[in-house]
Amino acid sequence: xxxxxxxxxxxxxxxxxxxxxxxxxxxxxxxxxxxxxxxxxxxxxxxxxxxxxxxxxxxxxxxxxxxxxxxxxxxxxxxxxxxxxxxxxxxxxxxxxxxxxxxxxxxxxxxxxxxxxxxxxxxxxxxxxxxxxxxxxxxxxxxxxxxxxxxxxxxxxxxxxxxxxxxxxxxxxxxxxxxxxxxxxxxxxxxxxxxxxxxxxxxxxxxxxxxxxxxxxxxxxxxxxxxxxxxxxxxxxxxxxxxxxxxxxxxxxxxxxxxxxxxxxxxxxxxxxxxxxxxxxxxxxxxxxxxxxxxxxxxxxxxxxxxxxxxxxxxxxxxxxxxxxxxxxxxxxxxxxxxxxxxxxxxxxxxxxxxxxxxxxxxxxxxxxxxxxxx
Amino acid sequence: xxxxxxxxxxxxxxxxxxxxxxxxxxxxxxxxxxxxxxxxxxxxxxxxxxxxxxxxxxxxxxxxxxxxxxxxxxxxxxxxxxxxxxxxxxxxxxxxxxxxxxxxxxxxxxxxxxxxxxxxxxxxxxxxxxxxxxxxxxxxxxxxxxxxxxxxxxxxxxxxxxxxxxxxxxxxxxxxxxxxxxxxxxxxxxxxxxxxxxxxxxxxxxxxxxxxxxxxxxxxxxxxxxxxxxxxxxxxxxxxxxxxx
Numbered sequence: 161x162x163x164x165x166x167x168x169x170x171x172x173x174x175x176x177x178x179x180x181x182x183x184x185x186x187x188x189x190x191x192x193x194x195x196x197x198x199x200x201x202x203x204x205x206x207x208x209x210x211x212x213x214x215x216x217x218x219x220x221x222x223x224x225x226x227x228x229x230x231x232x233x234x235x236x237x238x239x240x241x242x243x244x245x246x247x248x249x250x251x252x253x254x255x256x257x258x259x260x261x262x263x264x265x266x267x268x269x270x271x272x273x274x275x276x277x278x279x280x281x282x283x284x285x286x287x288x289x290x291x292x293x294x295x296x297x298x299x300x301x302x303x304x305x306x307x308x309x310x311x312x313x314x315x316x317x318x319x320x321x322x323x324x325x326x327x328x329x330x331x332x333x334x335x336x337x338x339x340x341x342x343x344x345x346x347x348x349x350x351x352x353x354x355x356x357x358x359x360x361x362x363x364x365x366x367x368x369x370x371x372x373x374x375x376x377x378x379x380x381x382x383x384x385x386x387x388x389x390x391x392x393x394x395x396x397x398x399x400x401x402x403x404x405x406x407x408x409x410x411x412x413x414x415x416x417x418x419x420x421x422x423x424x425x426x427x428x429x430x431x432x433x434x435x436x437x438x439x440x441x442x443x444x445x446x447x448x449x450x451x452x453x454x455x456x457x458x459x460x461x462x463x464x465x466x467x468x469x470x471x472x473x474x475x476x477x478x479x480x481x482x483x484x485x486x487x488x489x490x491x492x493x494x495x496x497x498x499x500x501x502x503x504x505x506x507x508x509x510x511x512x513x514x515x516x517x518x519x520x521x522x523x524x525x526x527x528x529x530x531x532x533x534x535x
Numbered sequence: 536x537x538x539x540x541x542x543x544x545x546x547x548x549x550x551x552x553x554x555x556x557x558x559x560x561x562x563x564x565x566x567x568x569x570x571x572x573x574x575x576x577x578x579x580x581x582x583x584x585x586x587x588x589x590x591x592x593x594x595x596x597x598x599x600x601x602x603x604x605x606x607x608x609x610x611x612x613x614x615x616x617x618x619x620x621x622x623x624x625x626x627x628x629x630x631x632x633x634x635x636x637x638x639x640x641x642x643x644x645x646x647x648x649x650x651x652x653x654x655x656x657x658x659x660x661x662x663x664x665x666x667x668x669x670x671x672x673x674x675x676x677x678x679x680x681x682x683x684x685x686x687x688x689x690x691x692x693x694x695x696x697x698x699x700x701x702x703x704x705x706x707x708x709x710x711x712x713x714x715x716x717x718x719x720x721x722x723x724x725x726x727x728x729x730x731x732x733x734x735x736x737x738x739x740x741x742x743x744x745x746x747x748x749x750x751x752x753x754x755x756x757x758x759x760x761x762x763x764x765x766x767x768x769x770x771x772x773x774x775x776x777x778x779x780x
Contacts, residue, residue, distance in 0.1 A: 300630045326628055339774045367634050386634040393636030420638040502608050534608035
């Protein structure tokens with residue numbers, strides 16, 4: 161909390177003390193997310209959990225950008241969420257504690273029925289001139305070249321199931337980017353656990369990237385690309401990890417295609433292979449901790465996506481995810497309406513089937529409604 | 536004699552085609568200049584609702600362009616970069632650059648009646664089509680050539696045929712009719728509000744109307760336009776995608 165106050169004070173001081181060459185820009189959005197969950201009745205009896213529950217969340221996000229002269233800028237982003245409902249009240253799966261593990265997060269209200277949580281997930285200063293860029297502080301380092309499941313996202317692995325957090329958490333790091341030529345870039349990024357370098361090159365109408373890193377107790381090497389086969393998008397992202405303490409090797413890679421049909425239908429397909437599987441909890445998908453070594457837990461992971469703009473104001477889509485043996489199946493239909501210029505309504509459903517004691521069971525269904533206002 | 540006649544026919548066809556090409560080239564050069572930056576609004580209109588977006592666009596010839604979305608708030612800061620025949624999209628919310636597949640070009644530009652290709656101009660009306668003058672007419676009191684553009688067999692283009700109506704005096708593109716590969720008329724674009732931006736005369740308003748959908752249209756209106764600005768191809772980089780404001 162004291163740390164947070166110091167940060168806020170320093171940012172306010174910076175804003176008030178800079179000269180006339182400064183420019184401040186901000187944007188916000190507010191959303192109301194409601195979820196209705198239905199849990200497998202047999203599992204509910206065994207785990208002594210309810211078979212259905214509801215959660216509500218009011219979310220207000222603020223992004224502030226400060227530009228000082230031509231070369232210096234900074235960003236601060238604040239995520240504020242008001243929780244009511246089952247997860248907060250019952251503190252299911254340690255929900256309340258999971259929100260304040262970060263030193264830049266705290267609860268300002270923590271009552272039995274209601275909680276208000278705040279988190280600073282971007283806070284950095286940047287210096288940029290000619291072909292150089294230096295950034296220090298909490299930032300998103302998004303190195304994935306695939307659409308989803310990115311073994312190259314060493315610093316900020318995203319969780320596909322947590323669709324309400326598109327920005328993803330930041331990492332506290334120093335990053336240097338150099339652009340030696342128009343079609344090349346070199347990035348070096350360092351935080352407490354990772355030292356990594358990424359080289360990007362555009363050649364023969366393909367974007368290529370090569371990665372090398374010391375990632376916790378692993379050495380990591382990676383290769384990725386994004387290009388086209390005929391009119392179809394074609395992407396790949398591969399990584400090799402060697403644990404130098406346990407002398408264990410791991411390999412993973414994903415390949416994906418996407419295509420837009422003339423009638424506006426967008427389809428994509430991705431397969432992720434991992435040489436080592438991980439355990440996972442099918443009942444806590446959105447809280448699952450994803451890492452570059454574990455973007456998904458199974459040996460073979462498949463994802464198919466379809467999207468179509470039915471009408472300029474209405475977009476429908478669906479996602480199917482499964483493993484090789486269909487022991488895990490996830491279906492996620494979604495519809496989005498543009499109600500007004502800046503107001504969108506989304507209705508989505510996450511449905512999970514998992515293998516439990518030799519049987520594939522419909523474990524959980526959750527229906528989400530979200531009203532979002534961007535301004 | 537027969538051979539001489541055939542040779543005459545061939546030469547005259549080539550000359551006509553050359554004229555059509557030159558007219559379109561001159562029109563294209565007039566519209567683009569060597570380089571330009573423009574701010575515009577795009578209004579999507581339907582019988583019961585409308586949506587407006589604002590964009591800023593930089594271009595250098597037909598090979599390099601940037602489009603920065605300034606409104607609505609949901610899409611603010613989104614950037615499209617075109618370098619020769621490649622296109623990237625910068626999504627500021629997820630801080631990621633995505634390389635777009637060519638099939639994305641035929642999609643609607645953010646829900647409007649323009650395609651991505653209409654705005655980003657991946658295909659070239661000069662190099663991807665053959666050209667022929669098929670007649671003339673008068674639009675907004677301006678005598679115009681009617682030029683038929685037919686897609687070359689190996690060209691990766693959205694439209695099978697385009698009829699361009701080009702003003703004979705100032706080489707303005709007064710109207711365009713877009714046909715699909717089966718020859719059906721899909722969209723019609725009409726220019727209006729002709730005025731000077733600095734010392735260059737241009738239509739300030741372009742209206743795209745789908746042929747089969749009554750009550751639908753998308754109107755692109757230029758708010759400002761500057762020509763021959765000081766940029767070169769090194770401006771159009773992934774590094775600058777993240778810097779545009």
